[in-house]
Amino acid sequence: MVEQNAMCEKILRKLEHILSINTEIQEFAIVPTPEIEKNKSPVLYEHNCLGIESWCKQYLLQYTHSNLLEARKDLIRNSLTFEEKKNLNRVLIGALLIQPNVTTFWNMKRELVKSDILNTQLELDFSRIALTYHSKCNEIFSYRKWLIDLINLKQKNYALYKNELSLCETATEKSKNNYHAWNHRIWCLQNISAQYLEDMLISELNFSLSWISKHISEFSGFFYRQVLINSLHNLKSLFQIQMFNLEGILKYLKFSTLYDDPLYVFFHLLGKSNVFPIIEDCPKFVNLLAVLLHDLTYISTELNFLYCDHECLWNYRKFLVIHIMNVLYEYHGVVFHYHLVIPSENRTSLNEINMLNLDIKEVRNEIPRKVSSSNLYKIVIQNELEFIESNKNMVNILQNNLALRYFKWLKCSNFYKY
Amino acid sequence: MGSILKDVELKENIPTTVIFSKHIEFLTDYGQQKESYEAVMTDYLRMSGMYWCLTALELINTSPFPKNDIVEFIKSCQDTESGGISASNDHDPHLLYTLSAVQILCLYDSLDAIDLEGVTRYVASLQNPDGSFAGDKWGEIDTRFSFCAVATLSLIKKLDVINIDKAVEFVKSCMNFDGGFGSRPQSESHAGLIYCCVAFLSITGKLDIVNQDNLAWWLCERQLPSGGLNGRPEKLPDVCYSWWVLSSLAMLGRLHWIDRNALKKYILACQDIETGGFADRPGDMPDPYHTLFGLAALSLLGLESIEKVNAAFCMPQSVIDKLQIHIQMLQ
Ligand SMILES: [Zn+2]
Numbered sequence: 001m002v003e004q005n006a007m008c009e010k011i012l013r014k015l016e017h018i019l020s021i022n023t024e025i026q027e028f029a030i031v032p033t034p035e036i037e038k039n040k041s042p043v044l045y046e047h048n049c050l051g052i053e054s055w056c057k058q059y060l061l062q063y064t065h066s067n068l069l070e071a072r073k074d075l076i077r078n079s080l081t082f083e084e085k086k087n088l089n090r091v092l093i094g095a096l097l098i099q100p101n102v103t104t105f106w107n108m109k110r111e112l113v114k115s116d117i118l119n120t121q122l123e124l125d126f127s128r129i130a131l132t133y134h135s136k137c138n139e140i141f142s143y144r145k146w147l148i149d150l151i152n153l154k155q156k157n158y159a160l161y162k163n164e165l166s167l168c169e170t171a172t173e174k175s176k177n178n179y180h181a182w183n184h185r186i187w188c189l190q191n192i193s194a195q196y197l198e199d200m201l202i203s204e205l206n207f208s209l210s211w212i213s214k215h216i217s218e219f220s221g222f223f224y225r226q227v228l229i230n231s232l233h234n235l236k237s238l239f240q241i242q243m244f245n246l247e248g249i250l251k252y253l254k255f256s257t258l259y260d261d262p263l264y265v266f267f268h269l270l271g272k273s274n275v276f277p278i279i280e281d282c283p284k285f286v287n288l289l290a291v292l293l294h295d296l297t298y299i300s301t302e303l304n305f306l307y308c309d310h311e312c313l314w315n316y317r318k319f320l321v322i323h324i325m326n327v328l329y330e331y332h333g334v335v336f337h338y339h340l341v342i343p344s345e346n347r348t349s350l351n352e353i354n355m356l357n358l359d360i361k362e363v364r365n366e367i368p369r370k371v372s373s374s375n376l377y378k379i380v381i382q383n384e385l386e387f388i389e390s391n392k393n394m395v396n397i398l399q400n401n402l403a404l405r406y407f408k409w410l411k412c413s414n415f416y417k418y
Numbered sequence: 419m420g421s422i423l424k425d426v427e428l429k430e431n432i433p434t435t436v437i438f439s440k441h442i443e444f445l446t447d448y449g450q451q452k453e454s455y456e457a458v459m460t461d462y463l464r465m466s467g468m469y470w471c472l473t474a475l476e477l478i479n480t481s482p483f484p485k486n487d488i489v490e491f492i493k494s495c496q497d498t499e500s501g502g503i504s505a506s507n508d509h510d511p512h513l514l515y516t517l518s519a520v521q522i523l524c525l526y527d528s529l530d531a532i533d534l535e536g537v538t539r540y541v542a543s544l545q546n547p548d549g550s551f552a553g554d555k556w557g558e559i560d561t562r563f564s565f566c567a568v569a570t571l572s573l574i575k576k577l578d579v580i581n582i583d584k585a586v587e588f589v590k591s592c593m594n595f596d597g598g599f600g601s602r603p604q605s606e607s608h609a610g611l612i613y614c615c616v617a618f619l620s621i622t623g624k625l626d627i628v629n630q631d632n633l634a635w636w637l638c639e640r641q642l643p644s645g646g647l648n649g650r651p652e653k654l655p656d657v658c659y660s661w662w663v664l665s666s667l668a669m670l671g672r673l674h675w676i677d678r679n680a681l682k683k684y685i686l687a688c689q690d691i692e693t694g695g696f697a698d699r700p701g702d703m704p705d706p707y708h709t710l711f712g713l714a715a716l717s718l719l720g721l722e723s724i725e726k727v728n729a730a731f732c733m734p735q736s737v738i739d740k741l742q743i744h745i746q747m748l749q
Contacts, residue, residue: 058455065458069508102462103554104509110556142558177653183605190604217424219651223606230604311639311651315596322595338595340631355675356638409635 008063008094011056014043015097016090018050023125025050027132028097030057050129057098064095068105075111085117093126100130100137110146120147128167135174141184148191158196161188165204169211172220182220186227198235204228205291212299216307222316225295229323232288246290252297253379262286271374275333289327296320296380301387309398314406324380325371325415332370340412341365360408367417381418384410424652425642426699432687436716436723438478440694441709445471446482448706464506465495467706469518474710476525476734477717477725489531492519500543500555501536512554513544513566520570524737529574538576541567549584560601561592565614568621569731572743577622586624589615597632609640609649613662617730620669620745630748634672637663645680646699656698657688661711664718665729671748673718682719685712 019025026048033042033053042053052060068091074080075088089112095105112118124147131140144167148160165188171181192200208225215221246262257268266286300317304310322338329336341363342355371377388410391403410416448471460467468488475481495504495515502511503519516537523529544552544567551563564585571577591603592615598607599615612633619625640647640663646655647663660681667673687700688708695704696712710732717727726735730745738745 061455062458065461072508072510099459099462103512104462104504107510107554107556142556145558146556177650179601179606179608183601186604187602217652220606227604315651319595338632339629340635342631342635352677352679354638354641354677354680356635357677405639412635 004059005063007056008060011041011043011052011060012064012090012094014041015050015052015093018043018045019093019126019129022048023122024048025125025129028129029133030054030098052097060094061098064091064098067091068095068108072104072108075108078115082117085112085115088112089118097130097133100134101139103139106139106143109143113147113150120151123147124163131167131171132174135171136178136180138180141180145184145187152191156193158192161192161196161200164188165207169207172211176215177218177220179220182224185224189227189231194234197231201228201231201235209299213303216303216310217312219312219315222312222319225316226319229288229291229295232291233284235284235287245294249290249293249297252301253293253383255375255379262290269374269376269379270328270331271370271376273332273370276331285327285331289324292320292324292327296324296383304391308396309402311402314402317406318409321380321384321410322413322415324376328371328374328376329368332368332374334368334371336415339414340409341414342412356405356408360411362411363414363416365414365417367415372417381416385418424648424654425644426646426655428644428683428687428700432683432700433689433691434683434686436686436713436721437689437691437694438723440689440691441478441696441713442475442480442482442694444690444694444704445475445706445709449483461506462509463515465492465503465515465518465522466505469521470706470710472522472525473733474706474713476737477710477713477727478723479725481525485526485528488522489526489528492523493532495519496532496536497540498533498536501533501538501540502554503532503537510554511540513541513551513563513570514553516540517566517570520573521731521733524573524733524741527740534574534576537570537574538579541570541576542579545580545585547584549581549586549588551585561589561599561611561618562601562614564589565618568618572621573731573741582622586619586622586627589618590627593628596636597629597634598636606650607636609637609647609659609662609666612637613666616666616669620730620747623746625669625746625748628670630670630672634667634670634675637667637670637672638675641676641681645677645682645684647676647681654699655684657685657696657708657715658698658711660685661715661718661732664715665732668718668729669745669747678719682716682721685715685719688712 029051031044031051031053033055035055042056044051044053071088080088088108092105092109095102109118109123113120113123124144127140127143131137134140151157151160165185168181168185172178189200205228208221208228212221212225246265250257257265259265259268263282263286266289300313300320304313326336343361343363388403388407391399393400449468492503494507497504497511500511503516504511505515520537523531546552550559551567552559553563567580568577568585571580592599592605594600594607596607599612600606600608601611616628619628640649640659642648642655644655647660648655649659649662667675688696688698690697690704693704696708697704698708713724714727714732717724718729728735728738728745731738
């Protein structure tokens with residue numbers, strides 16, 4: 001036991017030392033090694049990569065846990081000396097690199113930050129390193145949010161958020177469907193000051209497009225794009241609309257127009273409105289519609305043919321169609337609440353069938369004439385029906401089912417009328 | 419291009435009945451090795467681990483542990499200053515473990531053993547002006563904590579100490595267009611968080627704010643050909659999600675919308691016939707967490723040999739009845 005404690009203390013000192021002299025550490029890992037092959041020192045360090053051999057994990061875990069919990073009350077009571085607090089951080093480093101989901105240990109770090117033993121910038125560094133091995137760990141993201149809020153009390157810092165975005169990207173590359181990492185990214189978007197929002201939205205829209213193309217079966221990436229699109233409401237200018245190639249989109253949708261100006265194209269698509277235009281509102285509608293139509297034709301259609309049978313693509317399509325309807329209704333001054341109307345015949349009480357696999361009777365919807373007679377409405381519904389048709393009766397059963405399910409959804413939605 | 423279905427295939431020789439005696443063994447053994455490496459690893463969530471084991475055992479009508487030891491342990495985890503309860507000795511108090519502790523005490527009819535006023539004070543102190551709840555004094559916000567707050571207060575009959583309207587308003591702000599809920603405003607819909615939000619609304623009697631059929635549709639989409647349910651699009655089926663989706667459907671009055679026979683077959687297939695316990699997927703390592711949610715889901719599916727479970731609290735219905743607590747269930 002005494003021997004093991006001495007070994008643990010040695011490991012902790014080494015980890016602490018390396019982290020203090022090198023702020024450029026790129027990665028931490030626990031490397032699987034059987035105990036019989038153990039080296040003299042289980043700490044691995046080369047090319048800015050830090051690791052420990054897996055056999056020492058259990059000794060380190062027991063040692064750090066018992067030491068930290070023993071000191072917990074003293075830290076709260078503030079009865080530790082400066083030196084003792086410093087030493088405590090060394091133990092915390094070891095404990096949190098191995099098992100970062102222990103909230104109590106992060107709280108101890110928070111207390112050390114508050115009493116100026118630890119520095120916020122260095123703590124951002126440390127938690128970044130911990131995240132490279134445990135990229136899904138919510139406690140790490142939570143600690144970072146707390147640190148950033150603390151730094152922001154002094155000044156709002158754009159670079160800080162930029163840094164978080166690239167950290168999130170690494171974490172989402174490492175673990176699929178990393179809910180906490182995407183949430184952290186959304187948190188950055190919600191917290192950045194308004195003056196930087198437009199810049200950030202444009203670069204994030206580009207980022208998310210390329211990310212989705214490479215991760216077609218991760219819905220979190222699609223959801224992030226939905227958040228970005230919903231934020232377009234806050235923009236006041238017509239930003240680089242060319243980015244979305246309106247002309248190409250309209251050609252795709254087989255819509256011909258004599259106008260070049262995006263605003264006039266927009267009016268031609270949506271029809272005459274009694275409540276519009278309020279000039280200040282134009283950019284947001286045009287931007288929003290351009291992105292929605294772009295995604296409907298590019299992401300949701302092109303990618304669907306490239307990568308068959310992905311539920312994510314069909315799900316994202318629903319978002320797009322609903323939000324196009326939203327723009328259309330809002331433009332005509334009609335309140336729109338998307339909801340599904342399930343005919344009572346479809347409410348089975350059988351035990352052996354999922355409701356989504358039942359046949360459905362068509363629902364009769366009343367749609368405002370202003371909406372249903374607009375070019376946009378006709379084009380979009382026609383486009384959806386053609387899209388479903390082209391995916392039905394394929395050899396691929398899964399894709400066929402997704403198409404049938406989507407058709408059923410469309411028929412149950414309160415904006416569908418054919 | 420070939421189909422890559424994200425699902426599992428059920429083998430021929432899977433269990434088709436509940437192996438009760440094995441589960442009792444599994445759950446009883448679990449809490450025994452106090453000094454082991456595993457025990458240190460899971461110390462930070464011990465209170466919830468106890469809730470999973472003890473509730474699972476209650477659901478199959480067993481309670482092998484001496485009540486006194488358990489109650490004493492919980493008492494020793496209450497922080498006298500804040501009133502909150504921690505996962506284990508010397509850890510910091512947190513809403514998650516405060517709820518687990520209160521749930522266990524309800525099972526053992528021993529609520530009076532702890533300082534209930536302390537618990538009330540603790541929960542109330544964590545509500546923010548926008549209605550949301552922090553998990554502890556350091557301020558992390560999540561709809562999970564909104565659920566923990568109202569579930570705890572409802573069990574100790576102190577719901578009136580928080581601002582319910584504001585709390586509901588916050589949960590509503592976490593609703594997405596698909597009818598689902600995430601952990602914060604503008605967070606992705608996730609079956610676990612949908613359960614938290616639906617159960618929150620069921621306990622506070624505000625279920626009418628959900629879009630019943632939009633949400634039920636999304637929940638039905640979670641069922642895969644194997645019969646199992648996942649928690650988000652294109653993820654693998656998992657027993658714990660079976661519970662979260664199923665209990666949400668139950669509170670929404672839409673339990674009959676999914677293929678219950680297929681789900682039952684999937685959950686039964688996740689039992690480990692050698693060690694007992696349920697795993698997330700057939701053939702994986704079993705644990706108490708999936709064991710509780712497997713049994714609870716089977717209870718909702720009407721398996722008579724398992725005690726009736728309450729969909730919002732994930733506790734035996736008999737315990738909730740005894741406390742005279744009524745939750746809202748939609749038709
Ligand atoms: Zn699970």
